[in-house]
Amino acid sequence: MNSAAAAFLTLTLWLCTCRTVLSSDEQPQHSALAVQRAATVQRIGRPGELVGNWRTVLQARRGSGNGANAEAVTGTWQFRDSDAALVLKFRPGSRLQQIRITAAAMPSEGLRLALQEGEQELSLVAVQPAHADAATERAEWIFETADDAVKSRRLTVRRLSDIRWTMLLEERAAGGADWRRMFEVGMTRDGERLAVAGVGEKKCVVTGGRGTIAVQHEGKTWYVCCEGCRQVFEDDPAGILKNYQAGLEQEQRRVEGEDRR
Template sequence: MKQLSLCLLILLAVSLTTSAAYEKVKPKLELQEIQEFIGQWKGVGQLKRGSTQGGWIEESHWEWKFTKQDSALVYESPKGKFVKELRVSFEDGVYVARGVNADGKKIELRGKRDDSGKLVLTNAEMTLPSRISFRTVAAGKRMVVSFERKLSAALYTRLGEVGATRKGSMFGKGVQEVVCIVSGGKGTMPVTFEGKTYYVCCTGCRDYFNENAAEIVAEYRMKQLKN
């Protein structure tokens, strides 16, 4: 009986440890679901879909940011018509985006990905935009960003939309893309360790690699052996 109780205690301890470990990495795993956003983008903004009147050119970029406390994806568009920057984290089961709008006011939006994979973020305050959605098309080579104003509890109207292309995208058939050794996203920047070249997807992953290269490469090699 004592042995059975001891076994149950051990199983409980292992279960709790596993659960705690998963909760620690869960935010990063959820952010990896939208890491296709990472990269530099340039496109055309429209106030009304299909009309060039009032149109503008907008550039933006997404990258990883790692700290000892958490991980986040950062969106920056210095000349953005509606939003200048957002820091997207995953908290309490939802994506949380905190940043600054075009008027320099602080904003906070929360939301989830819908069934199509589009990230929809809603602002509970009166500041604009009331809702932002991000989605990629054309195998991740194009991104559509929609900005909306809230009219009522369930009704929104368009502020504008930006259709952007990832810089450096190649649309030809058979194009092979390398993988970021840190996040598993699309590798675009070379880094080296012990004379060998690897790739990362953004400056955030580059900095993290440079600080933890031995550990990251060892983990990468273990995965390669398993495959």
């Protein structure tokens, strides 16, 4: 072997070694990110069920078809570093264009919501916790703008079932005390019937939500709930599945503990 070939072989082996070391160093970082993202998703909580496609009707007056509009809503997770956001996009967006729900840095601060209304984005915060926890069939979240906001808005999000939600948007005049209804959005998950809600559904390995998109790893098929979760899974499938399996084992231990009581 001449000197040039020997030098090339040495360089190739060095690059392979560096790649292996970097890959092993990156794995804990990916796993840590997955844990942080999962914690943020957990803090956002049950509204995460809104991921997916929804048929909606926007009504200015309850029970009246006057001024009602049909909207298609798509809910997805968006991930950036350790942060997670639940984004709902309305089409054609006759009154609302987008809702973005995030968790504050401190768990005690509750959830935050950005409301895209026309060309203006309004910031709202949760003013009270859900009336029901994750174990019950109903829950409610109320978000309001700050007292000094140019436009006063209150958005009440209600969960009726895993495939039925409503959102009521209200406004308040400057200096006023009473809230006035603007419109309500009734949401039904696309392609679902009420009688079969939740039967045999697959779980997203990233968030634990409803799995609708198949992904592959080492010859096995898993499921995620949206394109954001697909990207996170493809970035670190081993880390995501490790955390998912750990969550399943933790839930199994919890169930077994309750059975012994």
